[in-house]
Amino acid sequence: MSRSATRETPFSLTYGSEAVVPVEFITPSPRMVAFTAEVNDEERKIDLDLTDEIRDAFAARIALHKNIFANYYNARVKYFRFRPGDLVLRKNSISRSEPQGKLNPRWEGLYRVVDASQSGYCKLAHRDGVLVPRTWHAENLRLYYP
Template identity: 35%
Template structure:
C-alpha cells in the first residue's frame, strides 16, 4: 500500500523500544516544535489513507479481473451426466480418487447448483 499500518493510523512512524533505550536521533532531538509538527502530520494523514484506499481498490479489481479471466463457466442441463468432487476426510492418500460418479443431473436449482441422482435413483 506504500505506507505502514501504523503510519496510516497515527500519521508517523513508530519509535521502537530499542530507540528509546539507545537514545537515537529521533529521541534526542525531540522538542515542543516536534509536538506541533506531529499535530500537523495528524491533520495531513487523510491523504496517505486515501491513497491506500485507492491502491486497495485497484488491487481488488485486478484480482477480480484475473479470476474472471481464468475461470471456465460451466452449465449443465437436466439429464446430463457429471462427476462429483470428493472432499477428503481423514487419512487420504494421493492415489485415491478425487471424483466419484457418474451422476445424472435431475434438477437445476440456480446458477451452479444442481440435484444429482446416482445409478440407484437416490438423490444427492
C-alpha cells in the same frame, strides 16, 4: 518497505508518521538536518487530527487495488455450466461416502444432473432416478466422459 496498494509503510499507517532509522543519527539525512522541534510538534498535531481520514483514504485505495486484481483474474476464468442430463462424478473428499486414504478413489458414483442453477449449484440423482439429498457446487463435480 512500502506496500504497493497504499504506497506507505505499515509503520506510517499505524502511527501516522515515518520512523527514523538509527543510521540517520550517525550520518544526517536531509530530513534530519531540516528538523526543528517546534515545527515538528505542530505538524504532528495536524497529522494526528487527520489520521482517520488518511486511513479511510488508504482503505479505499486498498479496496480499489483488490478490485483491479479480482477483475484481472476473473477476466481469464472460463466458467463451466452443467446442463440437466449430464453425467457427473462427485468428489469423494466432500461426500465422504467411501473411506479416505492414499489409495482410495478421489471421485465416486455416477450421477445425473437433474437441475442446474446459474450460480453453479446442481441437484443430482442416482442412475435409478432417486434424488441425492443435497445440492452440489460445480467445483465438487466432474463431467463423466464414457
